[in-house]
Amino acid sequence: MDAYPEPVHEAAAGALDPRAELSEFLRTRRARLKPEDVGLPDFGRHRRVPGLRREELAQLAGVSVGYYTRLEQGNGQHVSAEVLDAIARALRLSDAEHAHLAHLAKPKQKKKPAGRTQQVRGPLRTLLDTMEGGPAILVGRRGDILAWNRMAAAVFGDWAELPERERNWARLVFLRPEYHDLFVDWQDKANDVVAQLRLDAGSHPNDPRLSALVGELSVKSEEFRRLWAAHDVKDRCHGIQRLHHPLVGELELRLESFHLADDHEQMLVTYHAEPNSPSAEALRLLASWGADATRAGTGTSSARTA
DSSP, rough: OOOSOOOOOOOOTTTTHHHHHHHHHHHHHHHTTTGGGGTOOOOOOOOSSSSHHHHHHHHHTTTTTHHEEEEETOOTOOHHHHHHHHHHHHHTOOOOOOOOOHHHSSSSOOSOOOOOOOOOHHHHHHHHOOOOOOEEEEEOOGGEEEEEEEHHHHHHGGGGSOOGGOBBBBHHHHHHHHHHBBTTTTHHHHHHHHEEEEEEEEHTTOOOOHHHHHHHHHHHHHHHHHHHTTTTOOOOOOOEEEEEEEEEEEEEEEEEEEEEEEEEEEEEEEEEEOTTTTHHHHHHHHOOOOHHHHHHTTTOOEEEEO
């Protein structure tokens, strides 16, 4: 029975409470599993909790109910990697979720300040300048857009016209209506943005800028609040991005992303169209229109940088 009292956590000013984050993450992962999903009999027609009970999860992970309960209440300071692995397997976590659990349960001290200014190396700006076939964007912590090429401005709008703090994927997706129109699958984009922000929060719970961003979005966007409460995490590396551009109409672009070898907190995100496809022709048109396409974008060129 899930009769254990839920813990009350209070976060320090300007920070997310790692204990509360751990507690909520484990509870939401447990709630999404049913006994039949993991090969357990379901004898209770009147289950008082959604998903698995704590006793069932502890049984699957091979730990005592009391031990798992303490962990789910945010007390993960002395948990071993082996126990975390067993719980991750029992909860059927993805690789990104497993890494997130480890960060929450055993937070590491960061040598670099969490809220430090993110720098873009000169050679990266040069690389962006040379990438002319499709949009290319350098994305940093919190989904901050740090630098981009001319094609990114033509497709997504020229972010140089925005204040630096507004050059952020979460702010754009949730607070600017034109981006709701730009992304054909806006809900998928919103899910990805929040899931990636959650992953960042697990690694940097003491980042005051991240905490302020989450607080602002939670006040201004009901949809953000709903997705943030789901505690989903994802480290997106590739996929299809479908867009509706105001000048060329429908675009279907393939997204690939690469973490920088010398700074894992920065990611190069590229978009390209299938050769000889309508989207490839649309990109060629946008490239030929130059500044006019950039101004059209989303109403918001050479590589730009924050």
